[in-house]
Amino acid sequence: MKSRFRFSLLTLMLLVCHTSAAQDAVNEDPILQDPILQDQVRYWKGNLHTHSLWSDGDQFPEMIADWYRQRGYNFLALTDHNVISAGQRWMSLKKIVDRSDSGIVDRYRQRFGEHWVEQRKSPKNGDEEIRLKPLNEFRALLETRGEFLMIQAEEISDRSEGKPVHINATNVAEALMPAGGDTVREAMQNNLRMILEHEKSHGRPVLPHINHPNFGYAMTAEDLAAVVAEKFFEVYNGHPGVNQLGDEHHASIELMWDQINAIRFAAGVEPMMGIATDDSHEYHGRAGSRPGRGWVMVRSRFLTPEYLIAAMRQGEFYASSGVSLTQHDFDPQTRTLTVTVDAVEGESYRIDFITSLKPGTDPHKIGLVVHSHDGDKATYQMKDNECYIRALVTSNAAHHDPSFKDQKKQAWTQPVGWPTK
Structure with missing residues (x-):
């Protein structure tokens, strides 16, 4: 009886020692203890519109990726026209x-x-x-876990009614050819449907976003509002030729955003969210669409395509052309949006809260600035007659590489306060 007891006790002691040793091994594992894997939400900086020698850019793709990596970007999508950087070229x-x-x-x-x-x-x-090296060959030279990620993407470049219809597809598995359409709106819908079918068939999230709507004045607010499955468009594109400010006959992109969402609100459709991008083509210092002008800051736990796309679909990001935020939070209970700027010494900021008034409001105003605050933190509580609220933060500092005259550094938060279904 004593020998059995001693055997059981010895087995228990060995089991405890083994468990303790295993736990010590886990505690000492540098991968498992890496702060990157400690389940912390943070901002990741990235550009989702980039061109290389694979289409009409003027630089090797790995040189471009290295440029972004060295300047503190966390992710980059190469989006060449109707091609992905794959295969022999x-x-x-x-x-x-x-x-x-x-x-x-x-x-x-x-x-x-x-x-x-x-x-x-x-x-x-x-x-x-x-x-020309493909992505799957050069990414190993540049990617660093939790620091820098390359995402395979494409700019699907179509035409309809003599106008350009361009949609980016981020995290594609293979190149997608333009689907066409008899009208601009139909071409948008057909290409978006193709992207969503690709997402489903490959079992991977793909983020489509509409590019530079005022390029060639191809798209109207009505077009963008009607393609209800699309939730993202470029509120800022760093290419000098995309008519960011509009003209006497066409709305600026800023106003177009509110027109789109006023229409969508009335139709009970989810809002369009705004992305800032470079649309870079020129990497040698000459005039043109240069890198570093616009980006997104995505609030996510992990730096993977899946987590980044999931966060953006939840509106957990803001767009920037130079201003950084430490906070952009909406309290659905009090319907209050709070914005805090990561202030730069020597700069001052204006925070504008922008909305469109609900249909039936007299007068029915779209893109209305309902409150402005000079400073690096502001809060606004929505009124009952407002469709949504978003914030535009503008610095008094000039953009470091402007794409249009008198451009200032800015940041855009996403529209919030939308009715829940």
Whole structure:
């Protein structure tokens, strides 16, 4: 009897020691103890509209990604026109130099090494060619867990009624060809339907967003309001040619946003949310659509495409062209929006709270500034006759690389206070 007791006691002691040792191993595991995996919500900075030599940009994709990585971005989507950076692609050295400058390949070699850059004579005509590296080949050189992530994406570039219809699809599995349509609105709907079917068939979240609606004055607020499955569009695009401010016959993008959401509110449709992007093409200091002008700040627990997209679908992000926020919270009980700026020394800020009044209000105003506050923190409580509330924060400081005249640094929060179903 005593021997059985001693055996059981010994087994228990060994089990306790094993469990303790296993727990110590977990506690000492540097991966499991990494702050990145400690389930903390934080902001991640990213650009969702970027072009490279794979379409009409003028730089190698890994050079572009390295530019963003070195400047504190956490994620980047390469969005070349109707193509993803995948497969074998060789490009004429002359075309590369003509598009950029004579030093582009030397800088490429200097950054990534002589053995990384692949050059050959074309088997067709003997011309010098450089191989464009695909994303799945170069991402390992740049990605860092919890710091920098590349997301495969595409700008689906369509046309209808002689106008450009461009929609970005972020986190695609393969390239999607334009679906077409007899009207701009139909082309938008057809392409969006294709993206959503792609998402379902591949079992991965894909974020579609409408690009630069005023480019070629292709899209109206009515068009964007009608495509109800689309929830995202570019409230700011850093390309100088996208008519951000509109003209005497066309609304600015800022006003268009409120027009879209006033229509959607009346129809009982979810609001459109605003994204800021670079739409970068030019990376050598010349005039054009340069990087670093606009971005999104996404509030998420983890830096993965799935978590980022889920957070954006919940409105957990803001758009920026230079202003950073530490807080943009809406209390649904009190219907109060609070915005706090991450203030920069020497800058001052104006926080405008913007809404559209409900149908039947006299007068029925759209894009109405209902309250303004000078300072780095402000709170606004919605009134019963307001459809939603959003905040626009404007710094007195000029944008570091403006895309239009007299541009200031700004940030845009998403419309909140929308009726719940």
